[in-house]
Amino acid sequence: GNSVTQMEGPVTLSEEAFLTINCTYTATGYPSLFWYVQYPGEGLQLLLKATKADDKGSNKGFEATYRKETTSFHLEKGSVQVSDSAVYFCALTLNAGNMLTFGGGTRLMVKP
Amino acid sequence: DGGITQSPKYLFRKEGQNVTLSCEQNLNHDAMYWYRQDPGQGLRLIYYSQIVNDFQKGDIAEGYSVSREKKESFPLTVTSAQKNPTAFYLCASSSGPAGRDTQYFGPGTRLTVL
Secondary structure (H helix, E strand, C coil): CCEEEECCCCEEEECCCCEEECEEEECCCCEEEEEEEECCCCCEEEEEEECCCCCEEEECCEEEECECCCCECCEEECCCCHHHCEEEEEEEEECCCCCCEECCCEEEEEEC | CCCEEEECCEEEECCCCCEEEEEEECCCCCEEEEEEECCCCCEEEEEEEEECCEEEECCCCCCEEECCCECCECCEEECCCCCCCCEEEEEEEECCCCCCCCCEECCCEEEEEC
């Protein structure tokens, strides 16, 4: 079956530090990959996505590159802010399907 | 403003009671979804609907029921058969299959069984 594995949190960083949140996947086909962000008490918002190998998704300073050879989609940001504190979810879907498969989420805490 | 609304934000239920969570969208999306989120865990799919009057079970449908009588509405009923219903419930919608079109999420309903 399909699955997504994320690094366990919480990840605690100082403001302006470099962020990496690891995400690897297993899938029976060629998935589309997503990063969602969840701020406290809220629903999920799409942060970025990539639909084929070597695509790079980017938004709000965050980036992730679809690496087929390593089945990975790691999230990076060069300089985090306190406002980036949230839970980040990696997810995949097979293009012909309707269901998102989520990782367990990684909590990011950014200290001033 | 277009979006997804869920109500209520907080819901308390006594054991043995059924309870219905509301989800409404004005995005004109065909597909709608219900997810369950437990503390420190990812989201698990309960039910989804690709079109009016049709819905499919997700990974954890037992103890839940849904209906899709209108395009904009996809209510979820948590029945007394659900053994551990305390969780955060998220509704989502998309204009088409998730692989092609982004899923947009509502703000969620936190259900607590007393």
